[in-house]
Every structure is written in structure tokens, then in C-alpha cells.
Amino acid sequence: MSISKFILGTVAAVALSTPVSAQSLKVVVGKAEGGPEFFALENFAKRLEDTADVKTRVFPMSLLSLAEIPPGISDGIADVGYVITPYYAAEFAEVNMVAETAMLATAGTRSDYPGAAMAGAIMDYVVNCAECTAMYAAQNHVYLGSSATADYALLCTTPIRSSDDIAGRKVRAGAGNYSRWAEAFGATPVSIPGNEMYEALSQRVVDCTMASPAELTAGGLFDVVKSVTTGVPGGVYAGLNTVNMNSGTWQGLSTEQKTAVLRAAAEAQADFVWKSAKDAADNLAAAPGKGIEVIAAPQEMLDRTSAYVSGDLETIASGYTGTYGLADAAAKLEKVVALVEKWKGLTSGLAEDRDALAALYWDEIFSKLDPATYPSSVASN
Structure with a gap:
């Protein structure tokens, strides 16, 4: 079932039928300027204008509210948006289950860059998860990355x-x-x-x-x-999709433009994580x-x-199995645990190096996606 609560009107219909090269991509944040959300998406939009031959328009707190962004993307009212997935618990259950493990980032072997580690682990999981990409496709979304806050x-x-x-x-x-x-x-x-x-x-x-x-x-x-x-x-708080794109908009891009979007998305995740961590450190000081x-x-x-945290994993698995009918929840969480440990190591020492984090996200995640076939190719992996 779609999350859409809108009627697809004339404006959205025109947006969906207009070639991408002939329109401005509407990028919706739902948060004020100054925070990591706007910082990441404004930079994302600028990079697309520089590298993908598309115009963009960024809406901080207008056009759609945070709760309206997911259905707005579904209906084509927005082309790109910042999505907080727990706002739609059932529709995004697969990724919400993974996001609910976010305390792993600082439990056990404590990460020195928790937001970066958790964001990396979630992205690594989702882009290789057929159920996850199918979940996004059902909402007319294309998943292009997750971010996470500084540690709580x-x-x-x-x-x-x-x-x-x-x-x-x-x-x-x-x-x-x-x-x-x-x-x-x-x-x-x-x-x-x-x-x-x-x-x-x-x-x-x-x-x-x-x-x-x-x-x-x-x-x-x-x-x-x-x-x-x-x-x-x-x-950390990890139910954050920094860059979700309308499926029709994505399919309207050339392969070269899709490649530029993937590169800009990798940069956007690093922007969000870096900005969130910097703001937290500055405030503590x-x-x-x-x-x-x-x-x-x-x-x-x-x-x-x-x-x-160790004991809560069983609670998370049983809860998502019973409430949302997720299959193999415990096995999926075992994969997440391993990925979090992997990304704790990969992100160690990068806390002040935004560029290195962006390069890591590109090398380990986004460069491995085939822009000509993603996301449908994930189902065949």
C-alpha cells in the first residue's frame, strides 16, 4: 500500500511527464537552514547543477513538511527529499528495524565516529537488500543513502x-x-x-x-x-534517508546523470554526518x-x-516479526551487527576529515551500484 495521502493533481502530473533536463528538480528538506539536513541537501543540489546538467530548487521548510515529504516524493510533488523513515513505521519497516539497532555504534567496541559508522553500515545493508529496495519501490521512491546524527x-x-x-x-x-x-x-x-x-x-x-x-x-x-x-x-539516530528520489525522476535521468547523482549522494551523506558531529563537538566545548x-x-x-544493547537485539527482531511480519529478522540483524563492526573499523580516525569520509562512502557503497540498472538489479544479487 502506498504511503501517499495526496491526490496526484495537475502540477505533479506535469512534473512527472516533463523531461528531467527541461525542469528544475525540487529538493525538499523540511528543516531550517543551518542544520545538517539543509547543509547536505543544499550541497547535493549544487553538485547536481555542476555535474549533471540539471537545474535544482531547494525548499528548506516550505512546499512540504517533514511528515509530508514521503508521500510528496511518491506523488512527484518533490523529486528529492529528506525522509525520516520512522514517521512511516509499517511502510519502511525493513529499514526501520535496521535503524533501531543504532545503539550498536557505541556499544561494545566504541566507535570514535558513531554517526559515520552507523550510516555506512545501514547503507551497506540496504543497497544489498532486495526486500529493502522493493519496499522503496512500492512507495515510488529510489533509495540513495542514509545518514546518522552524532552520538546521543x-x-x-x-x-x-x-x-x-x-x-x-x-x-x-x-x-x-x-x-x-x-x-x-x-x-x-x-x-x-x-x-x-x-x-x-x-x-x-x-x-x-x-x-x-x-x-x-x-x-x-x-x-x-x-x-x-x-x-x-x-x-545515534539513524532512521534518516538524506536523499530519496522519486522513481519517475530517477528513470528520467540519463546513465551519466544517474552516476552524477550517486556521486553527489555519497557526498551528501558525508556532509550530514560531518556537520552533525561538528555541531555536537562545538556545543560540548x-x-x-x-x-x-x-x-x-x-x-x-x-x-x-x-x-x-546486546539483549535488545532479540526484542527488536521479535517485535518486527510480530508487528510487521518481517521474515528472517534475527538473521538480518546478525548481518547488521557484522556490518556495524566492519564500519567502526573503516571510519576510525576520520572524524575531522569530511572528504575522506565521502571518498569512503563512494568507494565502498555508491561506486558499486550500476547506475543503468539500480535499484532493480539488487533483487538479482
């Missing part, structure tokens, strides 16, 4: 220095794995949209939010957060000067978190 911390109104300190607290959680982590530590998870974190903290609806420290600026949380505990819950205490989580919290 506890952004709180009171200090969290130990497991005892978080027990009994109300903690905003943006995904099921983080809700379960909070419960494992005796906290109460509260489901609140990301754009309501400021109000929830300022009005003491929650004591903490689990988020990247990049939100101190992106979400204005410098004004309400009094302490940041790093290292926990760890993980600035926090003490703004009266915010930065606390490193003690080893006992790190050890408990790693144990939780």
Missing part, C-alpha cells in the same frame, strides 16, 4: 552522574530502543516530538532528553539544559562557558548500556 547524550535539567541518578526520572525518548533503555535504568520514557524538547524541558514535563548535543543549538536547548552526561545512552556541566558517564553505566 543525556541533556538534563539536573545532573546525572550515575545509574541511581537517572532512576525515577522522566526522560524524553525518540525511538523504541531508547524508551527501552530508559526503562532498563528505572526511568520513565516519555514520547515527545523532537521539536517539542525545549518546551518539555522548560516546563519540567521531562527531566532529560536523549539527543545529540547538536540540539543545544539546533533546538535552542542551551537555554534550558543545565547538565549533559556523555557516553549514555550512546548510539561551549557548554561550560554557558553554565552547563558536562559529565562523562561512569563505567558502570557504560557497561550496563552495552549489556542492554
Whole structure:
């Protein structure tokens, strides 16, 4: 079933019937300028204009909202868009299951570049997963890469220095794995949209939010957060498709243009990951000067978190099997675990080298896709 909630009107019909070379590609972000989403997609659009002989127009917070982008791409209202897949849990179940393992990036052998490692692992998995590409095709989307945030911390109104300190607290959680982590530590998870974190903290609806420290600026949380505990819950937010393209738009491109799109997509993922990590690091460095205490989580919290992450894989597999009917969920997650470890190694030492990360994504993922046959060729792999 399509996620589309729109009626395909005259404007969309014209867009779908017009040759790509004769129109501007509509690139929809759904987020404000200044964040990693806009940074990545604006650069993506510029690269296409320079290398693919197509015009582009980028819409930050107009044309479509975040929730409207997936059906907007389906209907051709947008050609390219930033898609948060958990907004459509059933339609994107295959990739959402993988994204829910994102705490693997900092559990066990801790990655020194968690967002880069998790994004690489997810892309490596999805472009070789026939069920995944079929899922996108059913929505009239072509998948062109995933990104991930910087690693999550506890952004709180009171200090969290130990497991005892978080027990009994109300903690905003943006995904099921983080809700379960909070419960494992005796906290109460509260489901609140990301754009309501400021109000929830300022009005003491929650004591903490689990988020990247990049939100101190992106979400204005410098004004309400009094302490940041790093290292926990760890993980990243990974249900982020930076570049999804309408299938008709993709098929309207020449093979040379598709190659340019794949190169620009590899660059876009690196842009997002690098920008998110840089913003988080800059904010943590600035926090003490703004009266915010930065606390490193003690080893006992790190050890408990790693144990939780290992055990949660079974919960994820059984949940997606029972709720969405995914086949072979446990076996699929075994592949993901191996890929995360692979990408921890591949991305080690690249935290300040955006160009090297883009080259890595190209060499290991995008260069291996045949622009003439992708994504249909994945089904025959």
C-alpha cells in the first residue's frame, strides 16, 4: 500500500511527464537552514547543477513538511527529499528495524565516529537488500543513502552522574530502543516530538532528553539544559534517508546523470554526518562557558548500556516479526551487527576529515551500484 495521502493533481502530473533536463528538480528538506539536513541537501543540489546538467530548487521548510515529504516524493510533488523513515513505521519497516539497532555504534567496541559508522553500515545493508529496495519501490521512491546524527547524550535539567541518578526520572525518548533503555535504568520514557524538547524541558514535563548535543543549538536547548552526561545512552539516530528520489525522476535521468547523482549522494551523506558531529563537538566545548556541566558517564553505566544493547537485539527482531511480519529478522540483524563492526573499523580516525569520509562512502557503497540498472538489479544479487 502506498504511503501517499495526496491526490496526484495537475502540477505533479506535469512534473512527472516533463523531461528531467527541461525542469528544475525540487529538493525538499523540511528543516531550517543551518542544520545538517539543509547543509547536505543544499550541497547535493549544487553538485547536481555542476555535474549533471540539471537545474535544482531547494525548499528548506516550505512546499512540504517533514511528515509530508514521503508521500510528496511518491506523488512527484518533490523529486528529492529528506525522509525520516520512522514517521512511516509499517511502510519502511525493513529499514526501520535496521535503524533501531543504532545503539550498536557505541556499544561494545566504541566507535570514535558513531554517526559515520552507523550510516555506512545501514547503507551497506540496504543497497544489498532486495526486500529493502522493493519496499522503496512500492512507495515510488529510489533509495540513495542514509545518514546518522552524532552520538546521543543525556541533556538534563539536573545532573546525572550515575545509574541511581537517572532512576525515577522522566526522560524524553525518540525511538523504541531508547524508551527501552530508559526503562532498563528505572526511568520513565516519555514520547515527545523532537521539536517539542525545549518546551518539555522548560516546563519540567521531562527531566532529560536523549539527543545529540547538536540540539543545544539546533533546538535552542542551551537555554534550558543545565547538565549533559556523555557516553549514555550512546548510539545515534539513524532512521534518516538524506536523499530519496522519486522513481519517475530517477528513470528520467540519463546513465551519466544517474552516476552524477550517486556521486553527489555519497557526498551528501558525508556532509550530514560531518556537520552533525561538528555541531555536537562545538556545543560540548561551549557548554561550560554557558553554565552547563558536562559529565562523562561512569563505567558502570557504560557497561550496563552495552549489556542492554546486546539483549535488545532479540526484542527488536521479535517485535518486527510480530508487528510487521518481517521474515528472517534475527538473521538480518546478525548481518547488521557484522556490518556495524566492519564500519567502526573503516571510519576510525576520520572524524575531522569530511572528504575522506565521502571518498569512503563512494568507494565502498555508491561506486558499486550500476547506475543503468539500480535499484532493480539488487533483487538479482
